[in-house]
Amino acid sequence: xxxxxxxxxxxxxxxxxxxxxxxxxxxxxxxxxxxxxxxxxxxxxxxxxxxxxxxxxxxxxxxxxxxxxxxxxxxxxxxxxxxxxxxxxxxxxxxxxxxxxxxxxxxxxxxxxxxxxxxxxxxxxxxxxxxxxxxxxxxxxxxxxxxxxxxxxxxxxxxxxxxxxxxxxxxxxxxxxxxxxxxxxxxxxxxxxxxxxxxxxxxxxxxxxxxxxxxxxxxxxxxxxxxxxxxxxxxxxxxxxxxxxxxxxxxxxxxxxxxxxxxxxxxxxxxxxxxxxx
Amino acid sequence: xxxxxxxxxxxxxxxxxxxxxxxxxxxxxxxxxxxxxxxxxxxxxxxxxxxxxxxxxxxxxxxxxxxxxxxxxxxxxxxxxxxxxxxxxxxxxxxxxxxxxxxxxxxxxxxxxxxxxxxxxxxxxxxxxxxxxxxxxxxxxxxxxxxxxxxxxxxxxxxxxxxxxxxxxxxxxxxxxxxxxxxxxxxxxxxxxxxxxxxxxxxxxxxxxxxxxxxxxxxxxxxxxxxxxxxxxxxxxxxxxxxxxxxxxxxxxxxxxxxxxxxxxxxxxxxxxxxxxxxxxxxxxxxxxxxxxxxxxxx
Numbered sequence: 001x002x003x004x005x006x007x008x009x010x011x012x013x014x015x016x017x018x019x020x021x022x023x024x025x026x027x028x029x030x031x032x033x034x035x036x037x038x039x040x041x042x043x044x045x046x047x048x049x050x051x052x053x054x055x056x057x058x059x060x061x062x063x064x065x066x067x068x069x070x071x072x073x074x075x076x077x078x079x080x081x082x083x084x085x086x087x088x089x090x091x092x093x094x095x096x097x098x099x100x101x102x103x104x105x106x107x108x109x110x111x112x113x114x115x116x117x118x119x120x121x122x123x124x125x126x127x128x129x130x131x132x133x134x135x136x137x138x139x140x141x142x143x144x145x146x147x148x149x150x151x152x153x154x155x156x157x158x159x160x161x162x163x164x165x166x167x168x169x170x171x172x173x174x175x176x177x178x179x180x181x182x183x184x185x186x187x188x189x190x191x192x193x194x195x196x197x198x199x200x201x202x203x204x205x206x207x208x209x210x211x212x213x214x215x216x217x218x219x220x221x222x223x224x225x226x227x228x229x230x231x232x233x234x235x236x237x238x239x240x241x242x243x244x245x246x247x248x249x250x251x252x253x254x255x256x257x258x259x260x261x262x263x264x265x266x267x268x269x270x271x272x273x274x275x276x277x278x
Numbered sequence: 279x280x281x282x283x284x285x286x287x288x289x290x291x292x293x294x295x296x297x298x299x300x301x302x303x304x305x306x307x308x309x310x311x312x313x314x315x316x317x318x319x320x321x322x323x324x325x326x327x328x329x330x331x332x333x334x335x336x337x338x339x340x341x342x343x344x345x346x347x348x349x350x351x352x353x354x355x356x357x358x359x360x361x362x363x364x365x366x367x368x369x370x371x372x373x374x375x376x377x378x379x380x381x382x383x384x385x386x387x388x389x390x391x392x393x394x395x396x397x398x399x400x401x402x403x404x405x406x407x408x409x410x411x412x413x414x415x416x417x418x419x420x421x422x423x424x425x426x427x428x429x430x431x432x433x434x435x436x437x438x439x440x441x442x443x444x445x446x447x448x449x450x451x452x453x454x455x456x457x458x459x460x461x462x463x464x465x466x467x468x469x470x471x472x473x474x475x476x477x478x479x480x481x482x483x484x485x486x487x488x489x490x491x492x493x494x495x496x497x498x499x500x501x502x503x504x505x506x507x508x509x510x511x512x513x514x515x516x517x518x519x520x521x522x523x524x525x526x527x528x529x530x531x532x533x534x535x536x537x538x539x540x541x542x543x544x545x546x547x548x549x550x551x552x553x554x555x556x557x558x559x560x561x562x563x564x565x566x567x568x569x570x571x572x573x574x575x576x577x
Contacts, residue, residue, distance in 0.1 A: 016378045029416050030406035045414045091310030100299030113318050117507030119526045123546040124325025127539040147317045150310050208399040229401045247405050258397050267389035271454040
């Protein structure tokens with residue numbers, strides 16, 4: 001590691017850390033203001049609220065029917081996770097183990113949904129789903145969420161599978177393992193850490209996926225983040241604290257899984273996985 | 279000769295395919311591929327086709343309507359005016375900070391904090407910014423406390439609110455991507471340059487920058503494309519009828535409020551086309567720079 005000790009580079013270093021500090025401070029301020037407001041009795045024009053209460057949570061829970069919303073959210077997320085695991089891991093296995101003509105095109109097809117912003121392809125996709133009668137249904141919401149999730153699992157799993165030596169599988173074959181036991185007793189145990197981290201990230205992404213779910217969901221198939229959007233959109237109808245209490249519920253349900261996922265992957269990978277790996 | 283030919287024709291189709299990489303295992307690619315083609319490629323083509331079948335008029339009527347109506351056409355400029363400055367600011371800060379953080383031993387705390395806004399998404403950030411940047415929010419109060427301003431700045435329900443949300447979610451994204459690229463450059467290269475007497479500035483402009491340009495081009499494209507599709511924060515934090523009526527609002531409005539899915543699809547296609555133009559321009563400019571290995575050994 002090289003460090004210059006001149007006055008100029010010290011000033012430069014100080015400026016960099018000052019900007020990082022300011023950014024983090026503002027970020028914490030944004031999140032803290034939601035949390036503080038959700039516990040406030042009244043908060044008008046002062047540094048901190050006049051008093052503290054937890055009653056807004058009960059209020060939000062009954063007013064926004066959060067029980068139902070949370071249940072639907074996790075049902076949708078569960079289906080998305082299971083289906084994208086099945087489709088994604090099998091596809092990733094084939095892509096990791098075989099070299100065939102058109103493989104680059106196939107990888108490009110899996111890369112595109114991660115690079116194109118959801119709203120761009122979401123509008124034609126939602127139109128199509130409404131035309132075939134899947135709009136605002138449970139399975140419609142699950143289907144749209146598969147579009148970013150399946151490629152995500154594929155691209156996370158390919159390097160994971162590539163690092164497993166094919167000779168292990170060959171050895172298992174030599175000892176007479178058939179495909180199911182090869183998969184169940186050799187591959188799965190080796191792949192579990194990768195699958196688990198990929199699925200946790202899919203879960204986090206599905207819980208936080210606003211655009212696609214927003215375009216397709218109906219009144220009874222809203223996820224938490226869509227319900228939050230509608231309540232912020234119509235702010236003034238309900239107390240601001242009640243909306244912020246709902247925002248905190250959303251934050252907690254998302255962050256639990258993020259913290260779990262971070263046990264397996266580093267934060268840099270969450271973003272950088274989405275880029276082409278040749 | 280004839281023996282070889284006979285042997286060739288004897289080989290079954292399956293074996294010949296297997297030699298080219300197609301066998302039972304390759305077929306496992308199909309379930310996922312079919313799902314993505316059905317849910318991503320086909321809807322996109324359907325959107326293109328749908329956009330060319332307007333409710334009334336010639337096949338290009340939707341596109342003509344979009345470009346002849348200033349209220350619609352200007353959404354492109356409104357979006358570019360938000361997305362380009364936000365992307366440039368995010369990248370301009372991300373590069374020097376990534377260079378500093380690369381030397382840090384305990385990066386995980388910082389990167390974890392920074393991954394929060396990406397994970398939580400724009401809706402929650404918009405809700406938080408409405409409190410935080412509001413006339414009585416902490417941001418204005420601090421500025422008034424240190425006597426920078428005397429009356430609160432108006433930072434929500436206008437351009438600056440949306441800009442702030444693009445920075446708060448976009449900067450961590452650009453930073454984490456840049457950090458992964460910067461960490462991929464072998465430190466031995468920098469040490470070699472330092473040994474040969476290159477100063478910090480020279481090491482940056484002559485050693486790191488050329489190696490980093492391809493990564494920065496990709497980071498710019500991804501950040502820009504995300505910013506260009508800004509949607510919830512433009513509605514919640516901006517002035518969706520005025521200066522922050524971005525193109526995604528126009529597309530959503532046409533498709534789901536006017537129920538003209540053909541026009542909505544057309545605007546979505548225009549949106550994709552603008553993104554593609556900027557991405558192609560940036561990646562084209564990238565080709566002018568050095569391309570090669572960023573690792574030190576056996577490069």
